[in-house]
Amino acid sequence: MGTITFHNVSKVYRGPKDVRALDDVSLNVDEGEFVALLGPSGCGKSTLLNVLAGFEKITDGTLLFDGSAVMRPGPDRGVVFQEAALFPWLTVWENVIFGPKVQGLARSDYEPRARKLLGLVGLASFADALPVQLSGGMRQRVGIARVLAMNPRALLMDEPFGALDAQTRLSMQQLLLDVWQSLGTTVLFVTHDIDEAILLSDRICVMSARPGRIVRTISITLARPRSIGSLTSPEFVAYKAEIMADIQISHTH
Amino acid sequence: MSVSPERISSESGDERNSVSRGVGVSLVAGRGLQRALLAAVLPVIVIIIWQIAGRGGSLFGGVLPTPDRVWHAWQVWAFGPTGLGLNPYSGTWFANLVFSAERVGKGFLCAIVVGVPVGIMIGWNRISAGALDPTIQLLRPIPITAWLPFSIAIFGIQDIGAIFLISLGAFFPIVLNTAQGARDVERNLIRAALMMGAGRWTVLRRVVLPASLPSIFTGLRIGLGIGWTAVIVAEMIAVKSGLGYVLWDAYYVGRMDVVIADMASIGLLGLASDFIILHIERWVLTWRRLQSFQS
Numbered sequence: 001m002g003t004i005t006f007h008n009v010s011k012v013y014r015g016p017k018d019v020r021a022l023d024d025v026s027l028n029v030d031e032g033e034f035v036a037l038l039g040p041s042g043c044g045k046s047t048l049l050n051v052l053a054g055f056e057k058i059t060d061g062t063l064l065f066d067g068s069a070v071m072r073p074g075p076d077r078g079v080v081f082q083e084a085a086l087f088p089w090l091t092v093w094e095n096v097i098f099g100p101k102v103q104g105l106a107r108s109d110y111e112p113r114a115r116k117l118l119g120l121v122g123l124a125s126f127a128d129a130l131p132v133q134l135s136g137g138m139r140q141r142v143g144i145a146r147v148l149a150m151n152p153r154a155l156l157m158d159e160p161f162g163a164l165d166a167q168t169r170l171s172m173q174q175l176l177l178d179v180w181q182s183l184g185t186t187v188l189f190v191t192h193d194i195d196e197a198i199l200l201s202d203r204i205c206v207m208s209a210r211p212g213r214i215v216r217t218i219s220i221t222l223a224r225p226r227s228i229g230s231l232t233s234p235e236f237v238a239y240k241a242e243i244m245a246d247i248q249i250s251h252t253h
Numbered sequence: 254m255s256v257s258p259e260r261i262s263s264e265s266g267d268e269r270n271s272v273s274r275g276v277g278v279s280l281v282a283g284r285g286l287q288r289a290l291l292a293a294v295l296p297v298i299v300i301i302i303w304q305i306a307g308r309g310g311s312l313f314g315g316v317l318p319t320p321d322r323v324w325h326a327w328q329v330w331a332f333g334p335t336g337l338g339l340n341p342y343s344g345t346w347f348a349n350l351v352f353s354a355e356r357v358g359k360g361f362l363c364a365i366v367v368g369v370p371v372g373i374m375i376g377w378n379r380i381s382a383g384a385l386d387p388t389i390q391l392l393r394p395i396p397i398t399a400w401l402p403f404s405i406a407i408f409g410i411q412d413i414g415a416i417f418l419i420s421l422g423a424f425f426p427i428v429l430n431t432a433q434g435a436r437d438v439e440r441n442l443i444r445a446a447l448m449m450g451a452g453r454w455t456v457l458r459r460v461v462l463p464a465s466l467p468s469i470f471t472g473l474r475i476g477l478g479i480g481w482t483a484v485i486v487a488e489m490i491a492v493k494s495g496l497g498y499v500l501w502d503a504y505y506v507g508r509m510d511v512v513i514a515d516m517a518s519i520g521l522l523g524l525a526s527d528f529i530i531l532h533i534e535r536w537v538l539t540w541r542r543l544q545s546f547q548s
Contacts, residue, residue, distance in 0.1 A: 055444050073447040085441035089463045089540045099449035102459070132544045150449060 002153035002186030009061035023211030044212020078147030326510035360419025372431025415487035423476030434468025
């Protein structure tokens with residue numbers, strides 16, 4: 001459950017000058033795996049996430065989620081957006097239960113779970129607040145809780161901590177590690193932050209821009225459970241050096 | 254090591270308090286009186302000059318009555334005994350005001366019932382936009398006064414004609430602003446809803462509609478203003494009651510004091526109705542108010 005297969009996938013945006021956002025991308029993500037897509041802006045990493053989410057259609061190739069072709073967005077693939085994208089007119093609680101509610105699930109099925117998740121992200125006392133009353137990091141916690149409330153088979157995260165300050169970002173990374181370690185959901189995580197990619201993932205796919213390609217895949221074998229304390233370990237620094245050298249190479253191309 | 258919700262919640266608790274304090278009582282009460290006084294300065298000066306300039310109770314060779322006469326005429330119009338024959342307006346102010354307000358209310362409601370859904374469709378769906386928008390743009394430049402003969406011919410001298418004109422006038426700003434609001438809904442909000450399993454109808458009702466509300470209210474306020482224009486025009490010609498009818502009738506018999514009292518009534522009524530919409534808007538769009546306060 002939660003397996004992702006990109007097989008020779010291309011995505012071209014038609015226009016006066018066609019843009020090949022994804023060029024012949026192949027990628028397999030196993031159940032429960034945490035994969036980071038790392039690359040500069042404009043390298044197609046968000047496009048990769050958007051086609052998997054079903055927001056956009058691929059131009060070529062095969063894209064499978066749990067063995068069936070991706071046609072449209074759905075609650076089996078929970079997306080966490082960069083700017084949280086909460087509904088500003090709904091309270092935190094209403095945002096969190098939005099998914100199960102519109103799917104017509106019974107209240108008794110989702111309420112206890114939603115409450116638990118709100119506690120898990122540390123916002124139990126903010127259930128009645130509106131999103132505008134929260135800080136950026138808190139909003140992103142709601143964004144994560146609302147996705148988890150649907151019990152998705154995969155989490156697709158598009159630079160979810162990119163807009164946060166450094167300190168909040170660290171605490172969010174820790175939160176995500178804790179949540180992922182307890183739930184074991186498949187995660188595809190888009191980022192341009194090398195530290196973040198190493199800290200969180202089992203595997204990093206380094207992407208290059210125009211056309212968007214996966215130029216290298218690096219397995220991260222740091223011991224789990226990890227914490228933000230791992231950021232300073234020698235193994236961590238070694239990985240970082242390796243990736244930085246790599247990015248240098250793809251720049252000089 | 255794990256996240257510490259205590260630290261975060263206390264920090265943001267302050268944030269929340271400052272919000273409620275900011276929009277709260279102290280601010281409104283203190284500045285409210287000041288603002289009311291400031292607002293009254295100009296009208297009071299105008300009325301005083303107008304009064305002083307008048308000789309023997311009128312200006313411009315007897316055409317324009319002074320404020321005290323207008324005030325007196327208004328009092329008789331509002332509170333005088335009805336049905337004596339000497340003064341046909343005596344005691345009829347409230348009844349006429351209700352006639353006009355009722356027409357505006359009905360016409361405005363029709364405009365909302367049609368305008369909001371049509372606007373959402375235009376803003377949301379390309380085919381609806383292509384099918385409806387050009388026709389609306391073609392009809393929109395036709396002023397409400399140009400529809401008068403058409404309205405009288407079709408509906409006769411009846412309420413329905415006035416209501417037709419009001420709803421037509423209010424329809425355009427409502428539909429255009431609603432469409433604008435629906436077009437401008439943040440793409441990620443729609444994507445988020447689809448991702449959470451919402452169907453098209455649910456997205457329209459639970460995302461597009463609430464996200465468009467700020468624009469819709471802008472349209473409502475403009476539409477209501479046009480509704481008041483339309484009711485006066487319609488009553489001057491197409492019906493035999495209401496403030497617009499009295500306005501024209503009083504002019505014909507040379508009762509300029511009643512004319513001016515009537516104009517003031519229309520102004521106050523328009524102001525009051527806008528005030529009501531503004532308060533409904535504030536209540537409905539609490540999230541929006543907090544948002545602008547925050548930034």
